[in-house]
Amino acid sequence: MEKICKYTSKQMDENGYISWSDEENKIWAALIKQQLECIKGKACDEFIEGLDKLNLPLDRIPQLGDVSKVLKENTGWSCEAVPSLISFDRFFKLLANKKFPVATFIRTKDDFDYLTEPDIFHEIFGHCGMLTNKAFAAYTQKFGQIGLEASKEDRVYLARLYWFTVEFGLITQNDELKIYGGGILSSPKETQHIYNNQSKIYDLNVLDVFRTPYRIDIIQPIYHAINGIDDLFDISNMDLISLLEQARQLGLYEASYPPKIKKAS
Numbered sequence: 627m628e629k630i631c632k633y634t635s636k637q638m639d640e641n642g643y644i645s646w647s648d649e650e651n652k653i654w655a656a657l658i659k660q661q662l663e664c665i666k667g668k669a670c671d672e673f674i675e676g677l678d679k680l681n682l683p684l685d686r687i688p689q690l691g692d693v694s695k696v697l698k699e700n701t702g703w704s705c706e707a708v709p710s711l712i713s714f715d716r717f718f719k720l721l722a723n724k725k726f727p728v729a730t731f732i733r734t735k736d737d738f739d740y741l742t743e744p745d746i747f748h749e750i751f752g753h754c755g756m757l758t759n760k761a762f763a764a765y766t767q768k769f770g771q772i773g774l775e776a777s778k779e780d781r782v783y784l785a786r787l788y789w790f791t792v793e794f795g796l797i798t799q800n801d802e803l804k805i806y807g808g809g810i811l812s813s814p815k816e817t818q819h820i821y822n823n824q825s826k827i828y829d830l831n832v833l834d835v836f837r838t839p840y841r842i843d844i845i846q847p848i849y850h851a852i853n854g855i856d857d858l859f860d861i862s863n864m865d866l867i868s869l870l871e872q873a874r875q876l877g878l879y880e881a882s883y884p885p886k887i888k889k890a891s
């Protein structure tokens with residue numbers, strides 16, 4: 627079943643430029659102002675270093691070419707403008723080729739705190755800082771390469787690993803819990819939530835991650851923390867497909883959240 631997104635990505639002109647409205651630029655300005663304040667002392671060192679390098683504008687949505695220039699200089703990555711939702715095939719292929727998919731729309735005020743569809747604020751502010759880091763960038767590329775070769779069934783397991791690292795990953799740094807996951811860092815609510823002691827935080831174990839179900843539309847009840855950014859290098863060198871096979875044999879852990887209630891149509 628195809629998922630439907632209520633947002634539509636904007637088209638680039640022939641120079642790769644996207645024209646954003648004042649209203650859209652204001653949403654970016656409000657989001658980045660709030661989030662820069664919110665992540666103080668919470669985002670990991672690598673993310674803060676990445677933000678310094680990106681030097682994102684505070685008053686308007688950045689152009690992808692400007693972000694790509696910084697990524698290219700640091701890790702050889704670039705941003706690729708995509709529609710609001712893309713296939714797994716295209717997603718993995720882009721990552722394998724060091725291209726980070728960026729849906730070119732921005733949330734409306736109604737979705738200010740969190741939306742399930744990744745918008746340009748989530749993609750640029752949430753992820754691109756980390757993509758200037760060599761370990762994170764290598765991990766993400768390897769993930770794309772493995773995903774590209776994987777079966778449809780195996781990709782479901784790989785998606786859990788992506789979710790609990792790139793999207794909702796935590797890291798222990800100088801004995802403190804810090805955030806590197808873009809799903810958290812682009813969400814004011816979830817950034818605060820990490821420090822409310824309301825969720826379980828485990829040391830990341832890949833086999834456990836493969837066995838942990840998640841929901842994309844709630845604040846996460848479970849997080850998995852790495853002990854240093856180089857742990858991502860180690861994960862990308864593991865035999866993920868055989869770990870995934872073990873996870874399949876052992877079965878999924880019971881969900882720690884209530885089932886999603888389907889709306890009557």
Ligand SMILES: [Fe+2]
Pocket residue numbers: 744748749752753793808809
């Ligand atoms: Fe994301």
